[in-house]
Amino acid sequence: MSKYRVSFKQHYNDNGETDDNPTDFLLAGMIQDMDFIKMQDLPLNPGSDGFCTAIWEYEIDDDDEFFFEQILDACPTVISYKQKNLARL
Numbered sequence: 001m002s003k004y005r006v007s008f009k010q011h012y013n014d015n016g017e018t019d020d021n022p023t024d025f026l027l028a029g030m031i032q033d034m035d036f037i038k039m040q041d042l043p044l045n046p047g048s049d050g051f052c053t054a055i056w057e058y059e060i061d062d063d064d065e066f067f068f069e070q071i072l073d074a075c076p077t078v079i080s081y082k083q084k085n086l087a088r089l
Helices: 062-074
Strands: 002-012 031-040 050-060 078-085
Touching (some): 050 062, 062 078
Antiparallel strands (some): 002 050, 002 078
């Protein structure tokens, strides 16, 4: 198993609600487990439209690492990702 920490650019509306789910771009079938970690870079001015950063962690079978990374690289909302092999922890 490998664990990935992924940072997404996430849009929020002027009510402070997110109107998209960054994980929708990923294939759920290869994700063994996922956890929402936190939101950061939230707006300083309530009532404004903008973007923040949503951080998630995913567990992926080792056999799916290459394909998962290709999806992350192609995903327009991914800012960055880091991979850890759980067998080495």
